Amino acid sequence: MSTIDTHTETPVTIDETPPGLLRRIxxxxxxxxxxxxxxxxxxxxxxxxxxxxxLTGYTSTEFAGRPFQPDGLFGTDNLGRDVLSRFxxxxxxxxxxxxxxxxxxxxxxxxxxxxxxxxxxxxxSVIMRGNDVLLALPQLVFALLAIxxxxxxGWVVVLVIGITHAPRVARVTRSAASAVITEDFVRASEMYxxxxxxxxxxxxxxxxxxxxxxxxxLRMTYSIAAIASLSFLGLGMQPxxxxxxxxxxENRTAMTLQPWGVFLPVLAIAILTVGSNLITDAVAxxxxxxxxxx
Amino acid sequence: xxxxxxxxxxxxxxxLLVVSMLVFVATLLLPGDPAQAILGQQATPERLAAxxxxxxxxxxxxxxxxxxxxxxxxxxxxxxxxxxxxxxALLGDRxxxxxxxxxxxxxxxxxxxxxxxTYSALRRGKAGDHAAxxxxxxLAALPDFVIGIVLVALFSTTVFRxxxxxxxxxxxxxxxxxxxxxxxxxxxxVLVVIPYxxxxxxxxxxxxxxxxxxxxxxxxxxxxxxxxxxHALPHAIAPVAQVVAIQLAWLAGGIVIVEFLFxxxxxxxxxxxxxxxxxxxxxxxxxxxxAAVYVVVNLLADIVGIMTNPKLRxxxxx
Numbered sequence: 032m033s034t035i036d037t038h039t040e041t042p043v044t045i046d047e048t049p050p051g052l053l054r055r056i057x058x059x060x061x062x063x064x065x066x067x068x069x070x071x072x073x074x075x076x077x078x079x080x081x082x083x084x085x086l087t088g089y090t091s092t093e094f095a096g097r098p099f100q101p102d103g104l105f106g107t108d109n110l111g112r113d114v115l116s117r118f119x120x121x122x123x124x125x126x127x128x129x130x131x132x133x134x135x136x137x138x139x140x141x142x143x144x145x146x147x148x149x150x151x152x153x154x155x156s157v158i159m160r161g162n163d164v165l166l167a168l169p170q171l172v173f174a175l176l177a178i179x180x181x182x183x184x185g186w187v188v189v190l191v192i193g194i195t196h197a198p199r200v201a202r203v204t205r206s207a208a209s210a211v212i213t214e215d216f217v218r219a220s221e222m223y224x225x226x227x228x229x230x231x232x233x234x235x236x237x238x239x240x241x242x243x244x245x246x247x248x249l250r251m252t253y254s255i256a257a258i259a260s261l262s263f264l265g266l267g268m269q270p271x272x273x274x275x276x277x278x279x280x281e282n283r284t285a286m287t288l289q290p291w292g293v294f295l296p297v298l299a300i301a302i303l304t305v306g307s308n309l310i311t312d313a314v315a316x317x318x319x320x321x322x323x324x325x
Numbered sequence: 326x327x328x329x330x331x332x333x334x335x336x337x338x339x340x341l342l343v344v345s346m347l348v349f350v351a352t353l354l355l356p357g358d359p360a361q362a363i364l365g366q367q368a369t370p371e372r373l374a375a376x377x378x379x380x381x382x383x384x385x386x387x388x389x390x391x392x393x394x395x396x397x398x399x400x401x402x403x404x405x406x407x408x409x410x411x412x413x414a415l416l417g418d419r420x421x422x423x424x425x426x427x428x429x430x431x432x433x434x435x436x437x438x439x440x441x442x443t444y445s446a447l448r449r450g451k452a453g454d455h456a457a458x459x460x461x462x463x464l465a466a467l468p469d470f471v472i473g474i475v476l477v478a479l480f481s482t483t484v485f486r487x488x489x490x491x492x493x494x495x496x497x498x499x500x501x502x503x504x505x506x507x508x509x510x511x512x513x514x515v516l517v518v519i520p521y522x523x524x525x526x527x528x529x530x531x532x533x534x535x536x537x538x539x540x541x542x543x544x545x546x547x548x549x550x551x552x553x554x555x556h557a558l559p560h561a562i563a564p565v566a567q568v569v570a571i572q573l574a575w576l577a578g579g580i581v582i583v584e585f586l587f588x589x590x591x592x593x594x595x596x597x598x599x600x601x602x603x604x605x606x607x608x609x610x611x612x613x614x615x616a617a618v619y620v621v622v623n624l625l626a627d628i629v630g631i632m633t634n635p636k637l638r639x640x641x642x643x
Contacts, residue, residue: 167620168615168616169574172596172616175597175600176348177351179605180352256468257468264585264597266601286478290478300471305462307466
């Protein structure tokens with residue numbers, strides 16, 4: 032009798048504690064490939080600038096010789112600067128700006144979404160209608176409008192991309208949070224007169240990490256694309272700074288003469304965004320299986 | 326149903342109104358004087374005063390906003406800060422050019438996306454499905470300009486040199502007089518938009534194929550071809566319409582990058598030039614135009630959604 036009991040009980044206890052989100056993400060092949068791809072580019076972008084005059088002999092803005100010469104490993108660009116040096120130096124700003132913009136968007140969006148879901152009433156209406164207005168302008172057009180007024184500067188780009196992410200994050204957060212706030216443990220906290228911010232941070236937030244993680248990955252991919260695009264349009268980082276998006280813009284007219292000036296940054300951006308999209312996809316699958324196992 | 330649609334319509338109108346305020350306030354934040362910008366540093370105070378009077382810069386802010394808003398409805402977009410010319414005349418042809426690009430991209434990507442998505446769903450888990458899913462995952466991740474540059478490298482510079490990578494349109498000619506130069510910009514837009522359509526089509530089609538009524542039809546002995554065309558496909562299209570609309574609305578913003586890349590004389594190219602020159606009147610007009618396209622397409626999608634949703638369709642009759 033007792034042996035049967037233990038037999039029937041053990042599988043149940045296993046089911047009740049499924050492996051953590053991180054473990055389930057890493058178990059997928061997609062996530063491993065994605066991590067490897069993004070990892071390579073992040074390492075390159077972070078350590079590239081440190082190697083600089085030592086590895087190639089030139090800094091990223093120094094003139095190495097005449098334009099479009101096959102000097103060095105990948106030759107020189109339209110102004111005669113070393114392509115490899117500029118490539119190594121050009122990724123960090125993109126990564127930092129994208130991370131800051133994503134962070135800002137996630138922070139504002141999560142806070143607004145949780146408040147809207149928890150408070151309801153007029154605050155909910157105001158936040159969600161404000162969302163609708165921001166969503167009526169395409170992200171890039173909104174960014175261009177801000178850049179016209181404030182000028183093409185790093186903080187403007189970060190701020191405007193962050194702000195355009197916020198309403199999209201807020202929508203996801205609100206719908207995820209409104210399912211959680213009706214749960215009994217939230218009611219219980221309310222009855223103990225726990226402060227509102229504490230309920231949101233301790234009871235609601237941990238229960239919506241799944242959708243938020245997916246949103247984080249998605250927003251990071253879009254931030255990288257948006258910021259690189261602005262630089263490509265000549266409205267993000269300004270010359271003579273080394274930046275992948277800007278490099279593509281500077282060298283694309285001479286692609287037949289000097290393909291590396293375009294190919295290296297294009298390849299890096301492509302690997303980076305594909306990698307982060309693969310990770311996001313793996314996170315989405317992992318958090319979907321959590322929902323099912325609940 | 327009519328009530329729901331009217332409600333939705335008024336929401337869109339209010340949203341556009343608020344967007345117009347947002348766009349107009351942007352001018353007030355701008356340092357400097359538009360009259361000075363047009364006439365340059367050497368302008369005499371008299372001419373500056375005259376131009377300010379002509380541009381109504383002395384009027385109170387609310388008055389200027391209402392004038393500008395009223396002008397939008399009759400096609401008067403004000404005059405360019407950089408050139409002094411009429412913004413409406415500057416944009417007329419470009420709007421048409423951009424619409425050509427958007428419509429061509431939509432006409433190609435919607436059917437192809439639906440077909441590939443359906444194919445992928447029918448061959449779930451097999452090689453064809455894996456290929457379609459993998460490619461759309463990669464395409465969805467790539468920024469638009471990366472896709473464009475790769476196409477340029479493949480077809481017009483490094484690998485083959487078969488297609489032009491720059492759009493040339495002499496005054497008096499139309500961009501569609503040379504169809505070859507439209508191929509790469511349209512292809513870029515198609516590749517940017519299509520992964521989302523494929524994914525959504527695949528997901529909904531799989532859901533529908535697993536549903537009870539499709540199983541019922543199969544058990545009844547309805548031929549498989551008819552099951553797919555008559556029973557499954559129509560039900561899978563409705564949610565895809567929403568995604569298609571979002572993508573079309575997205576095209577309104579996405580053309581900016583593609584037009585800049587291919588030097589295509591459209592709204593997007595004009596917008597980038599205007600931002601570079603800080604030509605506020607043009608930026609305002611284009612932002613409003615693009616926002617209007619965006620809002621209208623979303624509105625149409627919602628109306629289609631309301632009309633195909635039986636719960637809402639019958640709701641108005643009670």
